[in-house]
Amino acid sequence: MPGLEDLYREIILDHYRNPRNRGELETPPAHRVEGFNPLCGDEIVLYLDLDADGRVADIRISGQGCSISQSSASMMSAAVKGKTAAEIDDLTRAFKAMMSIHENSLEGAETTEPIEAPDVKLGDLEALRGVVKFPVRIKCATLAWNTLAQGIEEASA
Amino acid sequence: MAVSTDPIDGTRLKEQFPLLSREVHGKPIVYLDSAATSQKPLSVLSAMDDYYRTINSNVHRGVYMIAEEATNRMEIARALVRDFIGARSSSEIIFTKNATEALNMVAQSWGRANLVAGDVVVLSHMEHHANIVPWHMLVAEIGIQLRWIPLDAEGRLDLTDLDSLLNGAKVLSVTAMSNVLGTMNPVRTLTDAARKAGAISIIDGCQSVPHSTTNVQDLGADFLAFSGHKMCGPTGIGVLYGREELLEAMPPFLGGGEMIRDVRLDGFTTNDLPWKFEAGTPPIAEIIGLGAAVEWLNGVGMDNVRAHEIELTKYTMSTLHERFGDRINIHGPSSPLERGGVFSFDFDGLHPHDISQVLDQHAVCVRAGHHCAKPLMKLLGIGATARASVYVYNDTADIDALADALDATGAFFTL
Numbered sequence: 217m218p219g220l221e222d223l224y225r226e227i228i229l230d231h232y233r234n235p236r237n238r239g240e241l242e243t244p245p246a247h248r249v250e251g252f253n254p255l256c257g258d259e260i261v262l263y264l265d266l267d268a269d270g271r272v273a274d275i276r277i278s279g280q281g282c283s284i285s286q287s288s289a290s291m292m293s294a295a296v297k298g299k300t301a302a303e304i305d306d307l308t309r310a311f312k313a314m315m316s317i318h319e320n321s322l323e324g325a326e327t328t329e330p331i332e333a334p335d336v337k338l339g340d341l342e343a344l345r346g347v348v349k350f351p352v353r354i355k356c357a358t359l360a361w362n363t364l365a366q367g368i369e370e371a372s373a
Numbered sequence: 374m375a376v377s378t379d380p381i382d383g384t385r386l387k388e389q390f391p392l393l394s395r396e397v398h399g400k401p402i403v404y405l406d407s408a409a410t411s412q413k414p415l416s417v418l419s420a421m422d423d424y425y426r427t428i429n430s431n432v433h434r435g436v437y438m439i440a441e442e443a444t445n446r447m448e449i450a451r452a453l454v455r456d457f458i459g460a461r462s463s464s465e466i467i468f469t470k471n472a473t474e475a476l477n478m479v480a481q482s483w484g485r486a487n488l489v490a491g492d493v494v495v496l497s498h499m500e501h502h503a504n505i506v507p508w509h510m511l512v513a514e515i516g517i518q519l520r521w522i523p524l525d526a527e528g529r530l531d532l533t534d535l536d537s538l539l540n541g542a543k544v545l546s547v548t549a550m551s552n553v554l555g556t557m558n559p560v561r562t563l564t565d566a567a568r569k570a571g572a573i574s575i576i577d578g579c580q581s582v583p584h585s586t587t588n589v590q591d592l593g594a595d596f597l598a599f600s601g602h603k604m605c606g607p608t609g610i611g612v613l614y615g616r617e618e619l620l621e622a623m624p625p626f627l628g629g630g631e632m633i634r635d636v637r638l639d640g641f642t643t644n645d646l647p648w649k650f651e652a653g654t655p656p657i658a659e660i661i662g663l664g665a666a667v668e669w670l671n672g673v674g675m676d677n678v679r680a681h682e683i684e685l686t687k688y689t690m691s692t693l694h695e696r697f698g699d700r701i702n703i704h705g706p707s708s709p710l711e712r713g714g715v716f717s718f719d720f721d722g723l724h725p726h727d728i729s730q731v732l733d734q735h736a737v738c739v740r741a742g743h744h745c746a747k748p749l750m751k752l753l754g755i756g757a758t759a760r761a762s763v764y765v766y767n768d769t770a771d772i773d774a775l776a777d778a779l780d781a782t783g784a785f786f787t788l
Contacts, residue, residue: 220730224786257743280724282724282725283727353726356726
């Protein structure tokens with residue numbers, strides 16, 4: 217039986233209590249995007265400042281949510297600053313692979329094949345590995361990432 | 374210590390509910406989410422299983438014996454529901470998929486035939502999305518206007534300006550009991566005011582019908598919607614009660630078999646009530662299950678159900694306040710007599726997802742989120758709450774388990 221220590225690692229609680237990059241950016245030039253967790257109760261607003269090369273020059277996070285969604289968003293913000301859309305895409309896929317989400321299958325459905333993940337360092341994000349044992353909370357962990365992907369797509373359009 | 378005036382022994386009643394004897398994470402389950410859906414007694418499960426094993430056949434169509442039996446049992450269930458809510462005639466009992474469908478049916482079927490651009494529909498700030506979204510859809514489709522009854526600081530309807538809100542309105546549609554705050558609204562006062570203003574009244578009875586005696590004549594409502602799965606019945610079955618004259622005048626909702634009298638290449642005529650509003654093969658097993666649920670509740674006695682809930686509400690409020698003081702905030706009216714056994718709460722500044730996660734480790738089942746009432750959540754200034762709710766099979770031990778699990782939750786998230 218998975219214990220709560222698997223889910224609530226100290227680093228997660230640290231990011232929850234001291235979230236990085238909270239606030240807003242002026243839009244424009246930044247792009248604002250909102251995301252809602254289908255497991256209702258988490259809402260996130262991202263402000264993305266993309267430079268001429270398509271790198272995330274700056275990012276801020278607003279909104280309210282649970283420790284998993286908020287810490288994931290906080291860790292994400294630290295991880296994507298300065299990265300290009302392609303690097304962020306790799307990072308996102310690596311994160312989702314850790315969440316056992318296969319791009320081609322139904323979200324959360326079991327797959328016996330090992331998932332192909334880009335060879336990317338997840339750093340602090342590794343702490344969220346335990347979320348996999350609590351499938352209902354996977355949506356909490358991926359909320360920020362899905363919102364980010366949507367935001368980058370909208371901002372680049 | 375005061376003598377308990379609780380006529381129901383929740384601990385004994387649990388024995389009739391197979392699911393309540395199971396374990397979760399190695400502990401006996403403590404189910405405190407009946408506001409979301411209720412557990413089912415064995416008699417309901419047996420009735421549905423028996424239907425499928427012995428008389429399963431399509432209704433209103435067959436001449437053969439089991440078809441007649443199935444039809445009979447279904448219409449007996451309808452009569453049971455009729456008497457359960459004090460309706461005058463079985464023609465006034467429409468079976469739907471759930472209360473949401475029932476409310477959509479009134480909005481679409483009655484609404485589109487009777488409302489034009491600029492017509493006013495009055496709702497309240499505490500409504501469930503099922504009693505908000507269908508009206509938003511009519512705003513877009515027809516151009517009706519919405520007005521909202523506000524709330525007071527305790528989470529009751531603020532009726533100060535009721536008459537002016539209803540002035541010129543065509544519809545008043547409100548909940549009898551809030552699924553977030555537990556507030557029990559003065560339905561008769563509301564329906565009288567609506568009638569006086571020349572408006573029809575629609576009551577969302579999802580939380581009220583399962584938890585206390587309902588009589589539509591006393592309520593004075595033109596329409597009442599409720600779901601079977603919140604009153605010990607199966608999912609997939611709901612009821613729309615409507616006054617016969619209104620239902621007669623309404624155009625049908627869904628078209629197909631069953632709801633017609635005649636179909637030709639150039640048109641159709643509708644069937645009599647209630648079947649005019651029941652297109653296609655009905656959820657026969659579920660209707661029979663609902664009938665069995667009504668019988669079971671009648672056996673317990675709805676006044677007893679309410680009395681039990683008042684006792685549990687008193688116990689819950691006092692236990693949680695005594696043990697947690699300022700750390701817990703329970704939304705809604707503070708008097709147990711003004712509220713049902715639905716408790717949305719804030720605890721230790723923790724997010725409901727996290728609270729319910731730890732509670733789950735202790736086999737305590739509560740709900741986390743918006744409870745399909747985002748406008749209300751926004752008004753309360755919160756993103757989400759945790760919500761515990763009680764029903765006939767809960768006892769004080771369940772509340773003690775909730776309190777113990779909250780203790781553990783607080784301890785887990787403290788540095």
